[in-house]
Amino acid sequence: MEIILNKFWDQIKLARDVNDYQYFMRLLDAGEFLTKISTVAYISCIDDDSEMHRQKHLLALARADSLGTWVETLSTTINTVPTGLLSSGVRSIKTELTKGSADSWQNAVASQLRDCLNIATTVSQQRQGNANLLDFFSDFVTLRNKTKGHGIVRTRIASRVCGKLSDALWTYQRLFQLFDSSWV
Structure with a gap:
């Protein structure tokens, strides 16, 4: 996994040298990858049970x-699958995904991403209370959809967003313990 992540960051650095638009698009690609690998890795750690929780979520x-x-599937999994069905090594990852105290890195990256969203969209969105990584993922999807997915991003807006987005994604990848696991 480390090799793949390093290749992503190498491509991001190359795009940064081309222009801010390319840099922004590569950051969105990296965010999509981090979202998907985090989701599938978490769901893969659900133990077999008679209700087939893991299979249902993987099918979704x-x-x-x-x-x-x-x-949505990650959020549903976190909120509906009993902690007892998680492999013992991943229970702390569930806590890490849902933790959002004021001084946590999770709140910091979610706040950075919310700042990116506020810059990229015309409507300022304020969050009540502290944020966790589910908020981070949700805001990332909104940012991606309002720019790459269903909208057009102007280069000057991409220029303003890139630094914060890069910092948020880098911090997430570096501090989320899932990426320290040898099995990912």
């Missing part, structure tokens, strides 16, 4: 028609 991903469906 196989049928997903948007990145938003991936985030």
Whole structure:
């Protein structure tokens, strides 16, 4: 996994040297990849059970028609699958996904992404309370859809967003313990 992530960041650095639009698009690609790999890795850690929780959620991903469906499936999995069905090594990852205290890195990256969203869209969106990584993923999907997915991003807006978006994605990848696991 480390090799793949390093290649992503190498491509991002190359795009940064081309122009801000290319840089922004590569950052969105990296965010999509991080969202999907985080979701599938988490769901893969659900132990077999008679209600086939893991299979149901993986089937939802196989049928997903948007990145938003991936985030919805992750959120549903976190909120509906009993913690006892998670492999012991991933229980702390569930906590990490849902933690959002004021001084946490999760709140910091979610706030950075919310700032990006506020820059890229005309409507300022304020969050009540602290944010967690589910908020991070949800805001990323909104940012992606309002720019790359269903909209047009102006280069000057991409220029303003790139630094914060890069910092948020880099921090997420570096600090989320899932990416330190040898099995990912």
